[in-house]
Amino acid sequence: MEVFFWEWSTYAVRWIHAIAGIVWLGFFFHTRELDRAMLRYSATQPNAVGEAWSIRGFGIYRTVKYLSKQDDMPSEKLLVWYKWPNIFTIITGFLLLILIYYSQVELYLTDVNVYVFPAWQAISLSVFGILLALIIHESLYRTPLKRNEKIILLINFTFLTGLSFFYSLFFSGRGTFMQMGATLGLYVTSYFFINILPSLHKLLKDPANGQPSPEKMQWFLMRARHNNYLVLTVVFMMLAMHFPLAHSGHYSWVIIPLIIVIGAVIRHYFDTLHETGKRLVWPWTVAVCMALSVIFLSALGSVAHQASRNIVGSTQPFSLSAETILLSRCSMCHARNPAWVGINLPPNGVVLETKDDMEHWAPEIVKVAVLSNAMPPGNITGITQEERVQLGQWLIGNTSNEENILFE
Ligand code: HEC
Known part of the structure; x- marks a missing residue:
């Protein structure tokens, strides 16, 4: 009976994790879509900075955006906060790490052919690795480099490639995928708590001075753009846990940065299309070349080969x-x-x-x-x-x- 209880509990956490993640991703894409739609209409309401019209769910919606607290606004308690899916995705993600990876380290995290070390050391490397990567990532965006978007993207990419290689020296292929998936997942979900939430609270508390400066607004936009480059990869990494050809070959650690590039260029194609109407060709050329490289590497790195x-x-x-x-x-x-x-x-x-x-x-x-x-x-x-x-x-x-x- 106990066995069934644990098996079902783990499955329930997976279920909640998937649902919370889907809802979070939906809100994320929807907010970006609304902001983009606002470029098309001019704001008609007093104090508003943007306005978007949409039709769905048997109705026509008019969304108005303000950057300060409004007099006719309902109380803070009545505001709809879009933070719960974030919270649940992060909590259930860590629960899954504990229930699956940390409770059966030798099955899911390590590989005797890669590196042999005690379970507590593998778990410590995993936990501190994920948290340290988040600290480095957030710090990077606080250095003067933040003014040069190309450099910051290049550093991020190089760091993630190095990290993937580093984990492959200690963890199994699946363990490496899990580490990188959790790291990227935490980058994009914790961004809201670390950066957006404090600003929103400031906005509500101090209506006169709470508004972010134009530089800060640019910074938020850049962060949202970069997170948006990563989200497709996060979904790939989570699904890939059930796809051994991706995670358990000799070159699996190289496949991760290639998938990051594929996810980013596809998002870039859609961003450009929705913002300017331009249909870029190069993102698809890059995506196809990278996808072919992924397939080639997975064949080359297969155990049989x-x-x-x-x-x-x-x-x-x-x-x-x-x-x-x-x-x-x-x-x-x-x-x-x-x-x-x-x-x-x-x-x-x-x-x-x-x-x-x-x-x-x-x-x-x-x-x-x-x-x-x-x-x-x-x-x-x-x-x-x-x-x-x-x-x-x-x-x-x-x-x-x-x-x-x-x-x-
Ligand atoms: C120590 C226990 C253990 C051993 C030994 C083991 N497996 Fe597994 N196997 C598992 C677990 C646990 C899973 C479920 C993995 C998951 O849920 O991702 C699994 C899953 C599978 C699956 C299903 C994969 C899928 O994606 O549905 C196959 C097929 C499989 N194993 C074959 C093998 C073969 C072949 C061997 C021997 C060469 C083997 N296993 C040895 C524990 C084991």
Whole structure:
């Protein structure tokens, strides 16, 4: 019973995290859309700085924007605050880190083939790494460099690429993706609490002097633009946790900066289109080139490719049959009654006990254990490259092996 309680609780947190994230992203895009729409209309209300008209949800909406407190405004308590999805996204994000990554460090965060260190050190590196990256990011925008947008974008990008490489020296591919996803996710969601919320409170408290200076307004606009460049990547990183080809190859850490570029140029295309009506071609050229590089890197970095460089042509006979490999490296977790402590049900419903089971799951096994090294998690059962290649040959049928029954 307890097992079911925990499994469902973790799933509930995932559910809330996804919902809060979707609502947050919706509000984020909507605010940008309103601000852009305001460029099209002139404000007609006294004191207003902008006005936007829209039609949706069975009605015509007129949104008026003020940069100061208005006399006819309802009380602060009655104002609709758009901060709850932010709060819930951050809280449930950290809860998921604890429930999934920090409670099973050796499965999700570390990899015995990458670096061996105690769980508490891995957790400390993860937590302090995420917080330190946020402090560095926020500090960067407070240095004189903030006046040069191109330089600041370049520094951000270089820092994130370096960070991705750094984490790949200590964490598994999946752990590195999680670290980078959490870092970027926190950049964009905490921005509101660190920068916007204090300014809004000032605006409400001091109607005469609470308005940000024109330089500060420019700064806010730049920050919103940069966050907007990152949001597509954050969504990619969260979904990629369930996509082993992205997170568990040799070059996964390079894939992260490439995805950042893809996310940014696509957002830049839509920003330009909505602001000026211009349809830029270069963002799509860059996005397609980067996407092809991602696919190429994921193939080049696949376990099968890496291992085959060492093994193809070897005359050494394989000692174990593919079936034995699965039974000795996978079945302790992927069983109807798993023997692995902490795994109570076959993970994701994948059971690998009999030949029939293995045949049934063959295409999935190829993805997680031959084309990537996602399984066994953190290579906790010590599968070798040779065994992966042998599995691949057995599953995909590169040889005339008698066992080569799958995919035919
Ligand atoms: C230590 C326990 C453990 C071992 C050993 C293990 N797995 Fe897994 N496996 C898991 C867990 C946990 C998940 C669920 C991962 C998740 O939710 O992202 C999983 C998920 C999977 C999935 C489903 C992937 C998906 O995205 O739905 C497949 C297929 C799989 N494992 C195959 C294997 C193979 C093949 C091996 C042996 C080479 C193996 N596993 C070894 C724990 C294990």
